[in-house]
Amino acid sequence: MKPRIRSPGFFLQDAHFTRSLVGPQRQHATSCPPSAQLSPASPVSRQWLRLTLVTITAAGVGGYIKWTQDAKAGSTTLNPVRFTSYELVSREPVSTTGSLFTIKPPKSDGSNLAIYEEAxxxxxxxxxxxxxxxxxxxxxxxxxxxxxxxxxxxxxxxxRKDPFGEVSRYLHSLKIGARIEVRGPRIECEIPLETETVIFVAGGTGIAPALQAGHTLLRRTNQVNKPRIHILWANRQRQDCVGGRNESTDAAAEVRPSWLSRIFGSKPDRSYALTKVGDTVESSLIVREIETLKAQYPEQVTVQYFVDEESSFIGKRSIWDCTKSAESSSSGKGNRNLILVSGPEGFIGYMAGPKIWAQGMELQGPLQGIIKELDLQNWAVWKL
Structure with a gap:
């Protein structure tokens, strides 16, 4: 998730987003030698010129009229420039603080499928x-x-319903069937085709982009290439990831101050034992999403769960072990390896250093935090 954006007037003033949509403008200059210059136009050429101008003008006017009609009619096609009206279909609780929202266009003409697929x-x-x-x-x-x-x-x-988040509180207050205005898609991070391994360090709702990364990466599986994703997911409470089990031993879960403890100076509560969830406990919705991904791509997805209230936190050893495991199973073809970090700002800053704002744009900023201290080689790091 990204911080809310407040802009004068309306949303299209967001410089970073506008630049990502429009991109740099290219200017082309052409010239021709004197011998190639046109002679004065004949009556026939002037007639063709007028016909061409009329055709171009008519096409432009027609396109503009269609665009305004679509805007007035409320187009149901997701658009990166203007907001599109969607409908809230369902809201299922994941924990006491978070819910799974499902939205859809009020009518479907198939135009969104190609947009989703490209993203x-x-x-x-x-x-x-x-x-x-x-x-x-x-x-x-x-x-x-x-x-x-x-x-x-x-x-x-x-x-997640943030008590100080205007947008999240607004969304949680809506009734089923309510209209929601959305705009997109916005590409946060491209995953190159040659990527072989992704280590995703997720905090809280940062698990959503982790599942996205897994979905994009693992769809490229074939008989030759079998990319892998290792997810390290940290939560404050067990209820956020109930039913989640670590496939390996809990030795990698370091009993040390979490990123919250480092920021506020508190000590971890060591009174909690690492909880073993029984088979009779129903897994949370997000854990079931993870298990579905693992079942679809066996031996290509590994997940480790970390819970603050159980004094298990993502530390250097956790990340180091994942990188060494990935490197040992690498094909050796020089494919790119990625470490992606997503979660609250404090979590991202502790793991890889904070992102920065400069000239109206959100930039990656220098690599810092515990990932920098590991001094990993041949791993690209990206903060979401």
Missing amino acids: WNTGIWSVMFKQPQLQIGRDYTPLPPTSDTEGDVCLRFFI
Whole structure:
């Protein structure tokens, strides 16, 4: 998730987002030698010129009229420039603080499927939700589609209710069937085709882009290439990841101050024992999403769960062990390896250093935190 964006007037003033949509403008200059210059136009050439200008003008006017008609009619096609109206289909609780939202266009003409597919093939992407009363927005990351997602026209989101978050509180207050204005897609991070291994360090709702990364990466599996993803998921409470089990021993879960403890100076509560969840406990919705991904791509997905209240935290050893395991199973073809970090700002800063704002843009900033201290070679790091 990204911080909410407040802009004068309306959303299109977001410089970073506008630049990502438009991109650098290219200017082309042409010249020709004197011998190639045109002679004065004949009556026939002037007639063709007028006909060409009329045709171009008519096409432009027709396109503009269609665009304005679509805007007035409320187009149901997801658009990166203007907001599109979606409908809230369901809201299922994941924990006491988070819910799984499902939205869909009020009518489906199939136009969104190609937009979704291109985004899924590219990498990690998000859409912006609008809070209409305050005229602010926040980016949220869709979860991968499921087999029963109504023809894949629906989008699903894991959203935590932040007591200080205007957008998340607004979304949690909506009734089923309410209209929600969304805009996108916005590509947050491309996953290159040659990527072989992704280590995803996720905090809280940062698991959503981790599932996205797994969905994009693992779809490239074939008889020759079998990419892998290792997910390290940290939560404050067990209820956020109930049913999640570590496949390896708990030795990698370091009993040390968490990133929250480092920031606020408190000590970890060592009174909790590492909880072993029994078979009779129903797994949370997000854990079931993870298990589905693991079942679909056996031996290509590994997950480790860390819970603050159980004094198990992601530390240097956890990340180091994942990198060494990935390198030992690498094909040796020089494919790129990625470490992606997603979660609250404090979590990202502790793991890889904070992102920075400069000239109206959010930039990666220098690599810092515990990942820098590991001094890893041949691993690219990206903060989401």
